[in-house]
Amino acid sequence: MSQPIEFIEPLTDEQGAQQATDLFTKTFSAQPNGVWASPGRVNLIGEHTDYNAGLCLPIALPHRTYIAIRPRTDTTVRVVSTLDPSDVRTADLAGLQARGVKGWAAYPIGVAWALRQAGFTSVTGFDAAFASCVPLGSGLSSSAAMTCSTALALDGIFDLGKGDSDEGRLTLIDAAIKSENEMAGASTGGLDQSASLRCTAGHALLLDFRPGLSATQSATQEDCDFARYGVELLVLDTRAPHSLNDGQYELRRQTCERAAQQLGVKNLREVADKVFAAGNPKDALAGALALLPDQIMRQRVRHVITEIGRVPQFVQAFARGDMNKAGELMNQSGDSLRYDYEVTIPELDTAVDVARKCGAFGARMTGGGFGGSIIALVKAGTGRQIAQKIADEFARREFRAPRALSAVPSVSGHRVQ
Numbered sequence: 001m002s003q004p005i006e007f008i009e010p011l012t013d014e015q016g017a018q019q020a021t022d023l024f025t026k027t028f029s030a031q032p033n034g035v036w037a038s039p040g041r042v043n044l045i046g047e048h049t050d051y052n053a054g055l056c057l058p059i060a061l062p063h064r065t066y067i068a069i070r071p072r073t074d075t076t077v078r079v080v081s082t083l084d085p086s087d088v089r090t091a092d093l094a095g096l097q098a099r100g101v102k103g104w105a106a107y108p109i110g111v112a113w114a115l116r117q118a119g120f121t122s123v124t125g126f127d128a129a130f131a132s133c134v135p136l137g138s139g140l141s142s143s144a145a146m147t148c149s150t151a152l153a154l155d156g157i158f159d160l161g162k163g164d165s166d167e168g169r170l171t172l173i174d175a176a177i178k179s180e181n182e183m184a185g186a187s188t189g190g191l192d193q194s195a196s197l198r199c200t201a202g203h204a205l206l207l208d209f210r211p212g213l214s215a216t217q218s219a220t221q222e223d224c225d226f227a228r229y230g231v232e233l234l235v236l237d238t239r240a241p242h243s244l245n246d247g248q249y250e251l252r253r254q255t256c257e258r259a260a261q262q263l264g265v266k267n268l269r270e271v272a273d274k275v276f277a278a279g280n281p282k283d284a285l286a287g288a289l290a291l292l293p294d295q296i297m298r299q300r301v302r303h304v305i306t307e308i309g310r311v312p313q314f315v316q317a318f319a320r321g322d323m324n325k326a327g328e329l330m331n332q333s334g335d336s337l338r339y340d341y342e343v344t345i346p347e348l349d350t351a352v353d354v355a356r357k358c359g360a361f362g363a364r365m366t367g368g369g370f371g372g373s374i375i376a377l378v379k380a381g382t383g384r385q386i387a388q389k390i391a392d393e394f395a396r397r398e399f400r401a402p403r404a405l406s407a408v409p410s411v412s413g414h415r416v417q
């Protein structure tokens, strides 16, 4: 047997605020004006659908990134993170260009840049210190936890008036996405940032990414009480190196865009809607795929279309407490990501296989893939045991030791102090 698997416990808001504040005062020799927090997320189903105007279903984790912040009167920004307290990064917002900040500081500084670009001229410089218990690069969206906590904090200190309503938060989400895409150079479709700023405790967020929808049309809160159905959601971080910046994610996006062009539609959602409205969806899907020029593109599109179809089915199965059906849909999603979309790696496949063998209702990779985490819907009280079994198999295969956490649908970003 391998070492006992580590479970990552979330910080309480008090602990998170304390850590961020301590780092702030030590670094900048002043008190922060306030502390904000925003969570990482895990997506239950609907993967690689956000950039196809599709559907997805994330929950917010209890694991959050905390930002202690103080405005400045000039345009200088200084940021520091508990990851390396000696590494204070500085930038000047005046004249800042896309990709003008390198490394981790691009994420928070890019948010201020994006808000200024969007016309929020009251946003000036600031000092900020970050503390986080969201594992980095694990597919649980530490990047969105950072950009969204920053967006909320800037909203607070510069009185933008967007943070208090779901609709206002759409503006903050846009700034967080723009920061990741254009300052950090990370291609991201909006799922992570929407989850971090729109989820509510005890609910999964059903997101619809069709363009032009209002706040109320684009999201609904779906009851998600695992305990009521005698289940728990195990999240296991494989700790395999993960990067969405190496071009694979972008390549998938481009293939989807080319496929949409080929089919004469704006996005693959339009195809999905037609397929599922048809008398025989299977034939309709086969008909659409037959119009595509190559096998790879057909596989990618098949994933996107079938995955969009699985999201409402999962919501319905969950609402009637049918965990077998919900699990089966998770398995189908996982297999589609593995064989059609080809975004898994041996660590993800191994973790999923072991979880299923140990009796999970369903298990699949979650997030962008190429590393990161899996989720498994398991009988309440069995998560630790199953996580340990996965860790044992990882040790046998000489993979890095994984870590785990238990996911409870939690609140979105908020002011802590």
Ligand code: ADP
Pocket: 065, 081, 082, 083, 103, 104, 105, 107, 130, 131, 132, 135, 136, 137, 138, 139, 140, 141, 142, 143, 144, 146, 186, 242, 243, 244
């Ligand atoms: P994920 O969002 O799945 O965790 P990403 O690669 O999208 O993975 O984002 C991880 C990156 O975000 C890190 O490499 C780092 O640049 C930045 N980051 C996130 N959280 C922190 C933090 N607390 N301190 C410093 N940088 C962070």
Ligand code: MG
Pocket: 141, 142, 143, 144, 192
């Ligand atoms: Mg990310």
